[in-house]
Amino acid sequence: MATAKRDWLPSRFALLLTCVPNLGERQIAQVLHQWARSQVSVNEFLSTPVEKLQSEWGLSSQAATALTSPDAGWRQRFIQLDALVRRYGVQVLTAQHRLYPLTLESFCEQPPPVLFAHGQMGLLQEGWRFAVACSRGASHLALEAVDEIAQQAIREGGIPVTGHNTSPYQRVALAAIRQERPSITVLDRGLIDALGDGLNRPLFATARLYELEFRADRDLALSPFPLDAGSLGLHNQRRDELVFALADVVFAVWVRAGGVMERLCLRAKELGKRIEVWKAPDGTVSEGIRRLVQGTDS
Structure with a gap:
């Protein structure tokens, strides 16, 4: 018994x-x-x-x-x-669960004790995953580069790991939606707040132009926050940390010096993740990327 x-x-x-x-x-x-x-x-x-x-x-x-x-x-x-x-069928994952991503334990300073997942869990084991690092306030040219990099990586079989409520993150998600390819979205709030009571609402307004519902049969939404939690300022940093943790490759497009993105790029580099740096047509890079490259060369 x-x-x-x-x-x-x-x-x-x-x-x-x-x-x-x-x-x-x-x-x-x-x-x-x-x-x-x-x-x-x-x-x-x-x-x-x-x-x-x-x-x-x-x-x-x-x-x-x-x-x-x-x-x-x-x-x-x-x-x-x-x-x-x-x-x-929401998955509630603790660190002891066989589906809990081990990369969170190696990358996160404090791995989330509970992770809520809705959608295709296999995306955490299949193929290779990438993230695009682009801080707020990036130029239009940098945002166009985000589009091109995401589209090319997806064509090469990469699975994007992204967020849903900043322009760079949305551009990465839309690149996957337009190609009808899977993506992983890490939320800065609970699943219910992001997806609605039926867990099927598109994650942001532009996505509704392409799909009427969140595609749980294709994509995966993850949240380290309680199911009905709203968004708070500090949640953004937790979301970004999980995005980088789950990615095998990081494409650094425009990174603000001293910001969260720079810190996460440095941690990813220290842990041996592949970092690809974008340069503008004239060869210039953001200050954060310049410092990242200098650290790599030293």
């Missing part, structure tokens, strides 16, 4: 934890790590006194109080999201 603990898959427990207010990534990672090595059932964990949740499980006082509150609204939220996950 299955134990009470085994009645809960790690993915379902992880989903529950993402519903608890004031329970951040570090605390979720700690709880999942400790729970995997304990004999504590989920029901026993949920019945743990506030003091023990803090002293033995590493929860903050706010998170422990929210978890044990008898009238906690997050429990109803979990029931609703659990039903949605089952209805649409």
